[in-house]
Amino acid sequence: MSTVLRASAGPERPVNNIWLYAWAALAVVAVVAAASMQSGVGSMIDTWLHREEYSHALMIPVISAYLLWQQRAQLARLELQGSWVGVSIVLFGALLQIAGVLATVEVVQQYGLLIAIYGLVIALLGVRPSADLWAPLLLLALMVPLPQFLLGNFSSQLQLLSSQIGVWFIRLFGISVFVEGNVIDLGGYKLQVAEACDGLRYLFPLMTLGFIMAYLFKVEMWKRVLLFVSSIPVTILMNSFRIGTIGVMVEHWGQSMAEGFLHDFQGWAVFMTSAGVLLLEMMVLASIGRNRRPWREVFGLDAAEPIDRTAPPIQRTVPASFITATVIVSAFAVGVMIAPERTEVPPKRETFFGFPNQVETWSGRRSALEQVYLDALKLDDYVITDYVRGGREVVNFYVAWYDSQRAGNSAHSPRSCLPGGGWHMKEFGQVEVPGVQVAGKPLRVNRVQIELGNRKQLVYYWFQQRGRVITNEYLVKWYLFVDSLTRQRTDGALVRLVTPLEIGEPVEQADRRLAEFAGQVTPRLERYIPN
Template structure:
């Protein structure tokens, strides 16, 4: 007996008439209403960050991919699946939780949008439609902006790779050059490989283009995977070439060749070179398949219909669509009209008084300009050089935030340190138990710049928790936002110089002693979980 359903059991496309179309329009309106904050945040991030500006085009490309499969999708309609409604409910729950936590992790809401689209495909069209639409919907993952802190860490790593490889290329030309952190010293000129030159503005759009190229590449799956993955090394190498070319122009013709239109022009040229390199990879791989012409290499894949063994009915479609609309509208109503955005602010003492807690010490408090303060994003901060009675030197930096939301967070020292010309030579996460019974992990870093070394400890003090890892800090933030209605906290960094004749263990002993003195003083300035609350505010007001 054949497993292929009879012609009478297949749902012909002409059965998909006006009423289902109306329901899909209502679903789209409910989706927009519920996820308006997430959609607005997407456009904000795409407009503010150059490395994400390609995001405007990705929904259009995904819609085109779905439209190209329209005949296959209509021919594959099957019985709506209840499991899809579970996915719709989970997406709605994630939306609500993302608003309850009022944290900076908008990525959860963005991912919930994509999960909802895939769930609706399953709930309304059945398994065959779900699998056929999964790739175009999954392409939307490239439009999701990573969290700010992830971009910060990734940018730092790309800056280091671009600096190191760029210097290697300059040295191949016989030009004397010295690398200090992210600063390329050419003798008469110094070139800083800033965050804007990290290569991320190539990487993110190039990844999506690489995926699209792999989709259009008529080749086996393993070749398509190579095409997509090759975008990462191509980006690193070509951005390093850009850094080397900029360094060469600066060395020969002056620093004006590292700024303005010429710098931007170099960026566009390098991006086009990245595309050319990608097509070289495609051309090489095509030789394995014996394809030579462009029409053989690239083109829309032929997606045939996959008739379902179950029957699609308008009655089941209408029921499942109505349930989905109700779930989405209920979640949207709670998000827009609930009281989920109220945060609590605990009582605390201004950080300006912290240096005075050290009796007998001298303190030189540093002030920063408004532009730097805006970058720091802190609601309260202290930067001070301190000297104890035995003439030991320390630097203290504490940045406190009333709340963390939509990118309002700290810059990781792992990014800021190389930007100042320092090179991180060692980084460890170390456990500690202090005399007051406090146990936690902190980041221990040794930095160096032209033979000068410093020992750095830093950690995040978050509502009674001291955390070394930025990822863990962000996830614990979600639980505290729901349970305590608080997202406040501080980043604490302490430093001491390492003498030229000094062993590192001596600097560790000195800085650990400073940590032991500092830690008992912090709760007044960085409130724990049980601190009294003096006021509430709406961060979105």
């Protein structure tokens, strides 16, 4: 089944109106689908407006549309071949969006919308013609923010790497400096390499710029790929150079060099310098290989070819695949709009305010987290207590509870946080705690042996969430999605036990201490962490 539309003739009007109508229909359907998932699109736009890492993403749809407009003459000559592959892609994107809406997981909605748009284009043009539009379409993927847990892990790793390279640069100037995780100690001053200095605010914009430069770089594909991929190490190195420069300036002219306007100006200068490095790399790539040409001949935006308005009329048909894909997307949009809103209901539980300070033979002294950590963790309830037995044996007990983890506010893995404090992970693995059960199953924990100078500690931690004990951070995210979809719950907790090792104390003794404490404290958690 297909619908036939004829283009009107005449030298004063475009002869390919059917083409314009088809693209207009595609745009309208995409907008309707986006409007139906307000939370996903709204969250994405909110990220663009409030997170500097993605402030550039506001321009990505505009740039993508412009790159398509540049090809309007070539597009006007294409036949509307259509493809049922596009319908399959649209169906997958719609199902992904439905799952995201039901689970209220916004990033799933966002990627589902993007996939549906790709499918609509393929359903209209066909697979091969759509491949010619790879750059404007693929560019749209860079506007979708990474999931919060990936962004957090990525940020912490970049902070550590930038700190280490920055310290190496500072030492080149003969300055005595010591680094503990993200803290650079210059003796008189301590510089904290915070999230604002992790390099992400340069990385994502520079990757977008690198992608556009690679698209406009008319050379072999391997050179274009190399140019785009190199934006990542360039950002890391330049951000580390910035941190090192700040350290040198602070050493000579005081801490004011790391604050205020100068600090912000350095960030702008780093980005512009990074863009210059990419341009220099492009000039070098243009001068090597078999097809050596001046870079000005292979880099630039070609003038758009005008549409031939005197061409004879062209008869086209709207592919049945595109009509089917449009029906699928429209049905999804209507279904989402009329579906009742799903609300999450946290289970009843006791707050940690009443958690006992006496656990068998262990006596505890409760502490409180500083506001700066509470702002970062965004937890709903917590307990942190140092338990002592016999005056010498010490176990630090910490539980972070979240009523909901849908909006990206989830338990921070110690595996990411510990290195930021300067602790070195000597050993990491999973062990089963003998004789201890949680929710009717043996307790399996992450076991980490850490060191900082002469200090050594043994850490047990696990994620206790909705009747499960999980040790894998990525499996935690999977069950969050599943339980949000099937049980309308994303509550959960992180449980962490830490004990210091005395000088000369065998680690086996610390293992026995944590195992014994875990066996005594876990039964008490049932009232505070419901299954």
